[in-house]
Structures are given as C-alpha cells and as structure tokens.
Amino acid sequence: MMRNVVFMGTGPFALCALEGLWQTLGSDATLTVYTKEAKKAGRGMKEKDGCVAEFAREKGLPLYQPHTLRSEEAKADFLALEAELCVVASYGLILPKYVLDAPKYGCVCVHASLLPAYRGAAPIHRVILDGKRKTGVTLMQMDEGIDTGAMLATVETEIGETECVGELFDRLAVLGRDLLLSNLEKLENGSLIPTPQDEAGASYAAKITAEDQKLTFEEPTDQVLCRIRGLSPVPCAYCITAKDGKKMKIYSAKRAEGSFEGACGEVVAVKPEVLVKTADGAVALELIQPEGKGRMAARDAVNGRRLAVGDLLS
C-alpha cells in the first residue's frame, strides 16, 4: 500500500476522486492535497475556496494552493514531500517536468473522456454537444502535453438519450474514482501496461465559451437539444427573448412531434406545451430561467405572460 501520495485537483470531479482516495489509503498514509488558490468570485466578489480545499481542511490534510508550480518555492515544497505517486484530476495548472519526474510511480491523471478524444478542459460538455452516445474515463500516465500521456486503463459508458451534462458529470466522477482506486495496486506493482495514444484519433475539448452557450434555433432540432443537454445545468444554454432583449436560460427541452409553421425561434404554441420552431421541427421547452428570476417550468412562464405565441427567441 502506498504511504505517501499527493493529490492535485479542483472542482467536484476531482473531489469525488479525492474522497475515494482518502478512504482507501486510510490513516496510515500521508495524503497531501494541491488545489487552485482561492479566488474572488461570485456576487459581491468575495474570496471563495473550492470544494477540494474545503475537504482538505475538514479532514486535516496538508493543503497547498500555489499560484503556480513554476516557482522555486513551489518546486522546493513539492520535492520535499517525496511523494510516491501524484494523482491529478482536473487540476487546472500545468505540471512542470520536476513534478512529473519526482514521484516513484509518476503522475497519473483521471480524465473524463475516452482518450485520445476530448483532451482538455471540457470533455464532458463537448462529448454531449457533439451528440456522441459513448464516452468514458481514462487513467493515464501524465507527460508534458495536455492529456497526451500513455493510457493505463479506461472505462466506457453509454450516454443516455436525454442525459444532461450534470448527470453525466456525476456518473463519470464516480466511474473515474473507481477506475483510479481499482488500479492503485497495479500501479504499485507495475502491472499496468501504458498504451500510447493514437494521435490520429486525437481531439481537443476546449473550454466552453459564451458563444457555445448561445442557442440558435436555425439549427435542426437534434443540434438544439444537444446544446441544451450538453450545457445543463452549468453553464446552461440561453437565448434572447426579443420582446425585452433579456436572456433566458434553457435547462431542458425535448423534441416535439409533428411539423410546424413559423420562423425559426418563434413560439408556435404554448398549450399544452411550449413549442419553439427549429430548422426542421420544434422543441418543447421544459425548464427555463428568465434573467433575474428563478428556474421555472416553461408553462409557468406562460401563465405569468412571460412567453406567448408569436414571441421570438434568438
């Protein structure tokens, strides 16, 4: 059993793996946590720590939140830990070579995609945005590139037809945690065989931009629905309601059967469902959120005169 492990991660996906690691290693081992520094965020711009930092504090784990790993100070700190293994999951900082080289078993990363596809920051969102039906988690030996290291183990999963990124995220976090834990021993005894990634199948899952969040009803229904599912509930797809120019987030919607008359983005019916015309049909809005208001069923928005037949969404 390993006795000295460093974990580097930020956010809920990382937290899931960290919790598992903490339970598995037990109190005999030293588990040191690295996570991104607290930053001013949210309404009021108050300094806010991430969930990984909170967990580390709560459990009394040694915690490091360097602004960068490239400083001499960070380097000295890390080397002094003399870690046997470094586990990384959506950390957000690039690991310098000294980190990669120092641990006896190197640095392994839990990445939420079937590498070499969807390397990068937003693999879970992108895989749904692209309409894929299968994804997974990869455990890999890190190298100096971004998610380019040799693969050690993978687990696949089907993406549900109506599954949103929030649901998939939670499932992959658990799969990732289990993939890591079930391979710890093999990492230690060297029985995992690193498989280099095939560059031919590589793709990059870039961070989600505001542009990605913008819905376009000029697209076919399938694409509109993928965009909604792939971004819900965070950061969420949105459109602009023409009558007041305000944003309206759309958390969920489904395909509407039939053919409809109207311009793309026009509300063509509100009863019994709120239907919005797309390039090749219509989508039925389910859960939405007007700017400044809370989430509500599309039907409630109609009751409050927020949406009516003829309204234009763009």
Added chain:
RNA sequence: CGCGGGGUAGAGCAGUUGGUAGCUCGUCGGGCUCAUAACCCGGAGGUCGUGUGGUUCAAGUCCCACCCCCGCAA
C-alpha cells in the same frame, strides 16, 4: 465596497399619480361531453420578504434599515 433584476394566494405574474388586492395555471365541488390536456358554473386559498420602523387621515404602492433569491462579470 464590482454591475444589475427581484421578493404580492400552491406556481408564474399584474397592481396605473398612495384609498385595505387582481390575472393565468393548479386545487376542491358541480355540470356538459363517447371522451379530453377542451368548455361552463361555483368555492377555498394572501398578516403584499422582515422591522412594536418613518411619512400620511390612509401604504403592496413613498422613505429608511436588514434578510433572502436570481442574471452579468470573475
């Protein structure tokens, strides 16, 4: 001290220049119908975020303080 929107029946909203509250939906009861997410009739349901606060003859409506929710930006 980042910018901005909002807190009124179970839900979503309206409430004009201050005069004790309305709409759509839901809910309960009744009716029509082969039937219904449709229609008709009727009922219940609100100390209008909090404050033994201020102004006023009178405040959901103006002023003050505080709490909470949300959008942007990070």
